[in-house]
Amino acid sequence: IDRLQVSDSLKMYNSLVERCFSHCIENFRRKTLDKQEETCVKRCAEKYLKHSMRVSMRFAELNQGSPTPD
Amino acid sequence: IDRLQVSDSLKMYNSLVERCFSHCIENFRRKTLDKQEETCVKRCAEKYLKHSMRVSMRFAELNQGSPTPD
Amino acid sequence: IDRLQVSDSLKMYNSLVERCFSHCIENFRRKTLDKQEETCVKRCAEKYLKHSMRVSMRFAELNQGSPTPD
Amino acid sequence: MSGGLRTADGLPVEKEQIFRMAQQEMEYRVDLFNKLTQTCFEKCIERKYKESELNVGENSCIDRCVAKYWQVTGIVGTMLGSSKPGGM
Amino acid sequence: MSGGLRTADGLPVEKEQIFRMAQQEMEYRVDLFNKLTQTCFEKCIERKYKESELNVGENSCIDRCVAKYWQVTGIVGTMLGSSKPGGM
């Protein structure tokens, strides 16, 4: 179960990177991020984390609303 | 192998929910499903299940067409 | 680790098929691929493999740029 | 290493089955949570990323998105003959 | 617990290797089936959901979609040096 939680957070990390990269990086004329892309990635990542925490809170509440034996 | 089949059907269940949710739920002005969304989800889920069974039949036929030793 | 590499390449194979099928097959009026679809699939698959090898080379270089103990 | 039927891993059969089921339930929930998180991110978060805080509209959209996703899980679960929403 | 090389799990090496390969083949097929199901759902099923039955057009689309997907699997398999379609 611990093991699942670690691999869960690693998967989340990969999903976050994929999502924010896809949303923020549109041109491939240079090989380094420009200022605008970097800002976009940082905001996207912060939003993703906050979003993820909020979902997890709501999700936990709903899980408690209909408790399961184990 | 049994284990794979169970986790396969659980994954299928999650994919079905994700797919039908994405297709049917467009507005987030209320926190409960309206009648139209509920109907859409039910039809989508039934179609998904029937689709999945048909695919699985065709898939089995093709697998038998070129039999493998095990 | 070997085990991961095998299942990695099997996953890659499935992703390649999914991607090239989605890009190349648009009509379902017949049950066999026509010449144009077949050519598209072959080129797509070759490009995917070459792409994948190039990514893997670049990825390895970057990994060496910031070496990890193991 | 006393008597009783054991599997290849050396666990007694029953214990192992319970462990496997718990593990599958867990994997199922993790997968559900990941799909839910990504679906609601696509549905609720504005792509302009003008700031790094979630705004009021996004926050209430997330709450409703999770609630509706949960209900859809329940409907599909009922159709498949399961009783509790979100459960197996 | 007789002689012979054994792995950490206590299985003889050969048996374990065969088991691993069978498991990978199985996982590969499950993954293939899941991707096929989802791809053909997107390609063939109308999004209006006016009814819960599959109509004639959808049914024949599914059959052709599966057949074509299978052929693509075969072409790619041949390219990668495998002989049987859908196999490893």
Place this chain on the structure above:
Amino acid sequence: MSGGLRTADGLPVEKEQIFRMAQQEMEYRVDLFNKLTQTCFEKCIERKYKESELNVGENSCIDRCVAKYWQVTGIVGTMLGSSKPGGM
């Protein structure tokens, strides 16, 4: 089967933990590589498939796409409190 704390699989606890961590690191890298490959394929490869070679534009797009993806990995890693880019 000498002394020392052992897990259900019969491995000493420490060794198993190290093995698990290495396995997770490995799975993480495989997942990262797969996502990177697919994302850059979508971003860089022209959909017309007029030939089976990668052209000059596609090749340099791939190199830049991988480099930028790596930088994004680094930025996110730093935000989450990890020091090395691409690491855990």
